[in-house]
Amino acid sequence: MDLLAEIGAALPADRVLTDPDVTAALSHDEAEWAPVGKPVAVVRARSAREVAEVVKACHRHRVPVVARGAGTGLSGGANAVDGCVVVALDKMDAVVEVDPVERLAVVQPGVVNDHLRAAVAERGLWYPPDPASSPWSTIGGNVATNAGGVCCVKYGVTRDYVLALEVVTGTGEVVRLGRRTAKGVAGYDLVGLVVGSEGTLGIVTEVTVRLRPLPPAPRTIAGHFASVVDAGAAVRAVAEAGLTPSALELVDRHCLKAVDDWKNMGLAVDAEVLLLGRVDEPGEAGEAAAAAVLACFEGAGATWAARSTDPVEADALFAARRLAYPALERLGPVLTEDVCVPAAAVPEMLARIERTAARRDTLIANIAHAGDGNLHPLLITPRGDEDARVRAQAAFDDIVADALDLGGTVTGEHGVGLLKRGGLAAELSPAVLDMHRAVKAALDPAGILNPGKVIPA
Amino acid sequence: MDLLAEIGAALPADRVLTDPDVTAALSHDEAEWAPVGKPVAVVRARSAREVAEVVKACHRHRVPVVARGAGTGLSGGANAVDGCVVVALDKMDAVVEVDPVERLAVVQPGVVNDHLRAAVAERGLWYPPDPASSPWSTIGGNVATNAGGVCCVKYGVTRDYVLALEVVTGTGEVVRLGRRTAKGVAGYDLVGLVVGSEGTLGIVTEVTVRLRPLPPAPRTIAGHFASVVDAGAAVRAVAEAGLTPSALELVDRHCLKAVDDWKNMGLAVDAEVLLLGRVDEPGEAGEAAAAAVLACFEGAGATWAARSTDPVEADALFAARRLAYPALERLGPVLTEDVCVPAAAVPEMLARIERTAARRDTLIANIAHAGDGNLHPLLITPRGDEDARVRAQAAFDDIVADALDLGGTVTGEHGVGLLKRGGLAAELSPAVLDMHRAVKAALDPAGILNPGKVIPA
Numbered sequence: 001m002d003l004l005a006e007i008g009a010a011l012p013a014d015r016v017l018t019d020p021d022v023t024a025a026l027s028h029d030e031a032e033w034a035p036v037g038k039p040v041a042v043v044r045a046r047s048a049r050e051v052a053e054v055v056k057a058c059h060r061h062r063v064p065v066v067a068r069g070a071g072t073g074l075s076g077g078a079n080a081v082d083g084c085v086v087v088a089l090d091k092m093d094a095v096v097e098v099d100p101v102e103r104l105a106v107v108q109p110g111v112v113n114d115h116l117r118a119a120v121a122e123r124g125l126w127y128p129p130d131p132a133s134s135p136w137s138t139i140g141g142n143v144a145t146n147a148g149g150v151c152c153v154k155y156g157v158t159r160d161y162v163l164a165l166e167v168v169t170g171t172g173e174v175v176r177l178g179r180r181t182a183k184g185v186a187g188y189d190l191v192g193l194v195v196g197s198e199g200t201l202g203i204v205t206e207v208t209v210r211l212r213p214l215p216p217a218p219r220t221i222a223g224h225f226a227s228v229v230d231a232g233a234a235v236r237a238v239a240e241a242g243l244t245p246s247a248l249e250l251v252d253r254h255c256l257k258a259v260d261d262w263k264n265m266g267l268a269v270d271a272e273v274l275l276l277g278r279v280d281e282p283g284e285a286g287e288a289a290a291a292a293v294l295a296c297f298e299g300a301g302a303t304w305a306a307r308s309t310d311p312v313e314a315d316a317l318f319a320a321r322r323l324a325y326p327a328l329e330r331l332g333p334v335l336t337e338d339v340c341v342p343a344a345a346v347p348e349m350l351a352r353i354e355r356t357a358a359r360r361d362t363l364i365a366n367i368a369h370a371g372d373g374n375l376h377p378l379l380i381t382p383r384g385d386e387d388a389r390v391r392a393q394a395a396f397d398d399i400v401a402d403a404l405d406l407g408g409t410v411t412g413e414h415g416v417g418l419l420k421r422g423g424l425a426a427e428l429s430p431a432v433l434d435m436h437r438a439v440k441a442a443l444d445p446a447g448i449l450n451p452g453k454v455i456p457a
Numbered sequence: 458m459d460l461l462a463e464i465g466a467a468l469p470a471d472r473v474l475t476d477p478d479v480t481a482a483l484s485h486d487e488a489e490w491a492p493v494g495k496p497v498a499v500v501r502a503r504s505a506r507e508v509a510e511v512v513k514a515c516h517r518h519r520v521p522v523v524a525r526g527a528g529t530g531l532s533g534g535a536n537a538v539d540g541c542v543v544v545a546l547d548k549m550d551a552v553v554e555v556d557p558v559e560r561l562a563v564v565q566p567g568v569v570n571d572h573l574r575a576a577v578a579e580r581g582l583w584y585p586p587d588p589a590s591s592p593w594s595t596i597g598g599n600v601a602t603n604a605g606g607v608c609c610v611k612y613g614v615t616r617d618y619v620l621a622l623e624v625v626t627g628t629g630e631v632v633r634l635g636r637r638t639a640k641g642v643a644g645y646d647l648v649g650l651v652v653g654s655e656g657t658l659g660i661v662t663e664v665t666v667r668l669r670p671l672p673p674a675p676r677t678i679a680g681h682f683a684s685v686v687d688a689g690a691a692v693r694a695v696a697e698a699g700l701t702p703s704a705l706e707l708v709d710r711h712c713l714k715a716v717d718d719w720k721n722m723g724l725a726v727d728a729e730v731l732l733l734g735r736v737d738e739p740g741e742a743g744e745a746a747a748a749a750v751l752a753c754f755e756g757a758g759a760t761w762a763a764r765s766t767d768p769v770e771a772d773a774l775f776a777a778r779r780l781a782y783p784a785l786e787r788l789g790p791v792l793t794e795d796v797c798v799p800a801a802a803v804p805e806m807l808a809r810i811e812r813t814a815a816r817r818d819t820l821i822a823n824i825a826h827a828g829d830g831n832l833h834p835l836l837i838t839p840r841g842d843e844d845a846r847v848r849a850q851a852a853f854d855d856i857v858a859d860a861l862d863l864g865g866t867v868t869g870e871h872g873v874g875l876l877k878r879g880g881l882a883a884e885l886s887p888a889v890l891d892m893h894r895a896v897k898a899a900l901d902p903a904g905i906l907n908p909g910k911v912i913p914a
Contacts, residue, residue, distance in 0.1 A: 101696050101801045124699060146642045157640060159649075160617065175888045181797040182829035183614060184866040185603045185653050186873065186884050187893055187911065192616070192649035196642050213699050216742075239558050242581060242670050282742035285673075340638040344558045372639035409641040416643060427643050431632045435900060436644055442895035454644065 003061045004041055007085070010053040017042040026068065026088055027080035032335045033389065034076030034418040039066070042086040048166055048174050048205035051087055055203065055448075056172030058085055064451050067199040069109060069141030072133040074336045075417025077145065077198040077453055087203060089140050095119045096206070103211045104163060104180060109140025109204050113147075116209070125211040128155040131413070132322045140204050146196030148413030150318070153371035154246040154280075155212070157413065159195040166206035167194055170444030180208060193439070198415050199450040201443045218246055218278040219290040220314035223297035223305035224271030228252060228354065228366055231273040232347035234300035235370040238277070239343035243292055247278035247318070248371025255324035255365050255378075262327045267320050271303055275370065276317055324367045328378050335379040335392050338420075339403035340412030343373050352402045353377050360395035362388070374412035375403075400426070416454045425456040460518045461498055464542070467510040474499040483525065483545055484537035489792045490846065491533030491875040496523070499543040505623055505631050505662035508544055512660065512905075513629030515542055521908050524656040526567060526598030529590040531793045532874025534602065534655040534910055544660060546597050552576045553663070560668045561620060561637060566597025566661050570604075573666070582668040585612040588870070589779045597661050603653030605870030607775070610828035611703040611737075612669070614870065616652040623663035624651055627901030637665060650896070655872050656907040658900045675703055675735040676747040677771035680754035680762035681728030685709060685811065685823055688730040689804035691757035692827040695734070696800035700749055704735035704775070705828025712781035712822050712835075719784045724777050728760055732827065733774055781824045785835050792836040792849050795877075796860035797869030800830050809859045810834050817852035819845070831869035832860075857883070873911045882913040 001009070008016055017023055018041045028036040040063070045051045058065045064084035071078055080086050093110035100123045107116055113134040117127050130149035131137055137147070143165070148157045164178030178184075178191040194202050225231040231250050238248060251274045260267050275297060279289035290307055297305040308314040328334050341349045350366070353375070357364040368375040379395055381388040400410050400423045410416075410423030425433065436455050441447070458466070465473055474480055475498050485493040497520070502508045515522045521541035528535055537543050550567035557580045564573055570591040574584050587606035588594055594604070600622070605614045621635030635641075635648040651659050682688040688707050695705060708731045717724050732754060736746035747764055754762040765771040785791050798806045807823070810832070814821040825832040836852055838845040857867050857880045867873075867880030882890065893912050898904070 100699070101693075102799050103696075146646075148640050152640060156617075159646065160613075169888070169892070173888045175886060175892070177889060179797075179866050180864055181799055181831075181866050181869070183605050183609060183797050183826075183831050183869040185868050185870055186866045186877070186881055187889070188654055188658075188896055189603075189616065189646070189649045189652065190889070190892060190896075192646045193896075195646065197645055201645075213701065236558070239560075242557070244670065282738060283740045285739035285742075340636075340640050342559050342638055369640075374638075374640050407637055409636050409638050409643045411642050412638065412640040413642055420643070424643050429632060431626070431630045432634060432644070432647070435626070435632070435647060438899035439645055439647075439650075439896060442899035443892060445895075 003057055003063055006057040007043060007054055010057065011043065011050050015043050015045060015050065017044060023086070026086055029071045029073035029076060029078040031074050031076035031417060031419055032333045034079055037080045037082035037084065039080040039084045039086045042088055044088045044091050046091055048168060051168045051203055051205050052172045052174050054085060054087055055168050058448055059170070059172050059446055062446055062448060064448050066450050067203045069138035070136050072137040073141060073145060073417060074414045075419045077415050077417035079418060081452055090138065092205065098123055100125060102180060104208055105211060106206060106208045107139050108206060109138060111139045113137050113139060113142060120211055121214065124214055126214045127161065127209055127211055129158045129161060132325060139207050143195050143204050143207055144198050145415040148369065148374065150247045150249060150369065153248055153369060154244050159192055161210045162191055162195050162207060163210050164208035165191050165194055165204050167202035167204055169202050170446060170449050178208065196415070198417060198454050200440060200454050201449065215246065215280045216282045216286065218280040219286055220308040221277040221290055221293045221297065221305065222308055222317060223275040223302040225273040225275060225301065226303055228273050228350040229347050230301045231275045232350040234275055234297045234302065235346045236344055237296040237300050238293060238371065241292055241296055243289060245277045245293060245371055246280040247276065249276045249321050250366060250368040250370040251321045251324055252366040255328065255367050256320060258327035258331060259320045259323045262330060263323060265316060265320060267316070276321065321367060325378065328365055328380060331380060332383045333381050335396055336414070337375065337377040337379065337396060337399050338411045338414040339399060339408055340372065340374040341403055341406045341408030345406040345408065346370060346373055349375060349402060349406055353399060356395050356398045360391045360398065362392045362395045364395065373408065418453060421456045460514055460520055463514040464500060464511055467514065468500065468507050472500050472502060472507060474501060483543055486528045486530035486533060486535040488531050488533035488874060488876055489790045491536055494537045494539035494541065496537040496541045496543045499545055501545045501548050503548055505625060508625045508660055508662050509629045509631050511542060511544055512625050515905055516627070516629050516903055519903055519905060521905050523907050524660045526595035527593050529594040530598060530602060530874060531871045532876045534872050534874035536875060538909055547595065549662065555580055557582060559637060561665055562668060563663060563665045564596050565663060566595060568596050570594050570596060570599060577668055578671065581671055583671045584618065584666055584668055586615045586618060589782060596664050600652050600661050600664055601655050602872040605826065605831065607704045607706060607826065610705055610826060611701050616649055618667045619648055619652050619664060620667050621665035622648050622651055622661050624659035624661055626659050627903060627906050635665065655874060655911050657897060657911050658906065672703065672737045673739045673743065675737040676743050677765040678734040678747055678750045678754065678762065679765055679774060680732040680759040682730040682732060682758065683760055685730050685807040686804050687758045688732045689807040691732055691754045691759065692803045693801055694753040694757050695750060695828065698749055698753055700746060702734045702750060702828055703737040704733065706733045706778050707823060707825040707827040708733070708778045708781060709823040712785060712824055713777060715784035715788060716777045716780045719787060720780060722773060722777060724773070733778065778824060782835065785822055785837060788837060789840045790838050792853055793871070794832065794834040794836065794853060794856050795868045795871040796856055796865055797829065797831040798860055798863045798865030802863040802865065803827060803830055806832060806859060806863055810856060813852050813855045817848045817855065819849045819852045821852065830865065875910065878913045
């Protein structure tokens with residue numbers, strides 16, 4: 001029996017999509033200029049058993065399997081490879097359980113991040129990881145990439161919140177990894193290993209996440225700076241002062257203008273860069289922290305800085321930051337960088353990005369989770385301008401090289417996917433890359449799970 | 458050339474110990490009744506290069522290598538196997554770097570936990586994981602077991618604080634895993650995989666840990682209870698109230714009496730159980746949290762409960778809790794349990810432990826990181842009483858079975874070592890155990906790193 005006949009025999013007919021227009025739309029994420037293959041089918045699974053049936057059939061036929069959530073990734077990790085089966089998990093979107101006493105939730109992988117946050121907020125609980133894509137991206141995709149976000153500077157990333165996983169292995173077995181208890185050291189941390197593995201070690205079919213109580217209402221501090229380097233100096237000053245903001249975001253003029261042109265939010269400011277800080281300590285401690293952040297902004301040369309007294313206005317500023325990427329995408333292809341450098345190196349890294357923009361004649365807008373050194377230079381090119389594309393890709397490589405030179409990493413939260421495989425090879429030693437290959441071969445012996453992603457050839 | 462000649466040729470002579478009395482003393486940890494093998498030598502290494510030379514020689518000769526720190530483990534993870542080389546890391550005890558801006562420290566594995574804490578406290582920083590063994594245990598051992606401690610209920614365990622590792626692999630290569638940046642997703646989480654792997658996947662020769670600012674001064678709440686089950690109900694009430702204490706420790710009468718008999722601290726109280734809570738929110742939020750914890754204690758039937766107004770007295774209570782294990786050890790062999798159950802199951806688990814003690818005619822004292830459900834029933838037997846040993850081991854197995862029955866794990870923080878291999882086989886499915894074996898074979902292809910530990914045969 002051929003592969004599709006086997007899958008068809010095991011699953012209800014409506015699960016299997018083969019119309020080329022439909023499968024093409026489900027064959028890629030949002031990474032610009034990453035290669036996209038042609039799948040033989042997309043299977044929209046409804047249960048772990050269905051995913052397991054697909055993987056078993058693919059295992060028998062040695063056909064690649066590429067899992068996808070909402071397709072909001074930015075590194076090509078969810079891009080189809082030729083001849084593969086894409087397993088779409090967006091219909092597995094149930095919040096299975098919220099347990100306020102153990103402070104955990106159990107969800108299917110297709111649950112959208114903001115939906116999980118809303119479901120647990122009803123119980124006074126909070127799921128912190130908040131990628132800018134949270135209105136669209138799924139928990140399964142967040143787990144696959146170990147997604148970060150705005151609040152991670154204080155509260156950590158997706159991996160810090162995953163207690164247990166149900167996973168379909170490379171041989172099509174359904175296994176449970178991890179635990180429901182607050183602590184546990186029974187065996188290797190296979191949960192942590194699967195988180196961030198971009199579908200190359202298993203396909204996640206259920207996620208048990210740790211929750212926190214909702215934090216106190218934050219205080220927002222906004223600052224205008226004459227250059228990204230000045231704003232970077234303010235970020236460094238916050239770190240040097242020993243402060244722990246719950247957000248410290250950088251948005252430049254290009255981003256603010258693009259959001260304003262799109263959403264007409266009246267945000268465009270007469271400054272090159274907006275820096276947004278938040279602190280969420282309760283009571284007087286919060287007042288003191290906000291004053292200290294404000295002093296850092298002023299000391300670093302802010303042209304204007306103030307505590308926001310209007311929560312609606314403060315939320316609008318963070319909403320604008322969240323919309324920066326889709327707003328810029330409207331202008332043309334945007335190649336998104338994701339380097340992360342030590343806090344002390346943020347000003348220097350931002351200065352090098354400016355020089356790269358000039359040298360490569362490429363428009364580079366900047367947004368950044370500046371507080372944890374995670375920068376997202378956005379390389380914007382006119383649609384269809386092949387020379388500009390080549391220059392932008394050279395700038396992309398320069399930025400990666402500079403981040404490594406400053407002791408940073410090639411990817412802070414978007415993942416390796418296809419776009420950062422070269423960067424990974426530059427960052428890790430050959431022996432460590434071999435360890436990756438050995439682990440991959442151990443858990444996916446047939447090499448069918450998202451082949452060609454993460455690990456350089 | 459034979460193995461010891463090769464090692465002798467590669468390392469200074471003072472590194473290699475072969476006197477049987479000396480090697481015997483360095484051949485085991487503190488696990489009671491775990492098998493201990495006879496090593497051919499103990500090598501007290503001074504550098505990663507020296508560790509690598511030993512592993513390379515052992516790899517050529519297919520001789521097992523067992524790493525050890527201070528030997529304070531409680532599961533037999535550091536016990537020698539026959540014919541092995543023990544690599545002792547206690548002389549690699551330098552604090553290499555403390556960076557207050559990036560909030561990290563770089564240390565050799567032999568640094569004692571409390572020494573690291575003191576070194577970073579000078580810079581206003583804090584390394585949270587605080588196992589009761591912190592005055593003696595080393596960071597390398599803490600990493601190998603993913604050690605927990607008193608403050609983990611709020612601040613997490615060792616793995617949450619390890620950013621990067623230098624590791625000697627099973628083939629004797631020195632590799633660097635992880636990063637120095639706040640975030641990073643470049644490749645698989647090999648750091649998290651090695652943490653808690655008890656020396657079976659690599660030997661850690663340097664650790665980069667994440668630090669926090671020192672927390673505010675805590676507020677302590679003490680409660681007396683007529684039974685461990687009542688105290689367990691108070692623990693559950695704290696969880697149900699949505700509180701996040703920075704410590705919630707249970708100490709029973711047996712433990713308090715043993716500490717008092719030893720240290721004469723004047724602690725013995727007229728109660729079966731002492732429950733110690735701490736909160737460290739600043740200012741009014743801390744006042745409110747302390748009052749709420751106190752209300753939980755009272756509501757659960759405390760015979761006496763109060764805020765401690767004397768920090769010296771409060772610290773003495775926590776010091777007593779820390780000394781409980783060595784104090785009881787003076788009375789005879791102590792088999793230490795380490796199960797962890799969901800918060801809601803704490804009262805039921807404590808009730809079952811009481812019934813087990815009666816049924817198995819075994820004295821069981823209780824200390825517990827109660828707030829995260831991590832219980833340490835201590836099974837105390839008269840020295841040399843073989844019947845009592847058999848009964849205690851049966852009780853040990855009963856407790857493990859009850860923890861699994863209540864949705865818990867067989868080990869919360871001590872590790873699998875030798876004592877919990879059976880428990881691990883009961884907790885994990887055969888497919889997940891196979892994943893462990895595959896990962897072990899991938900990273901230690903010759904199977905020389907601490908063989909026979911963690912993974913059941």
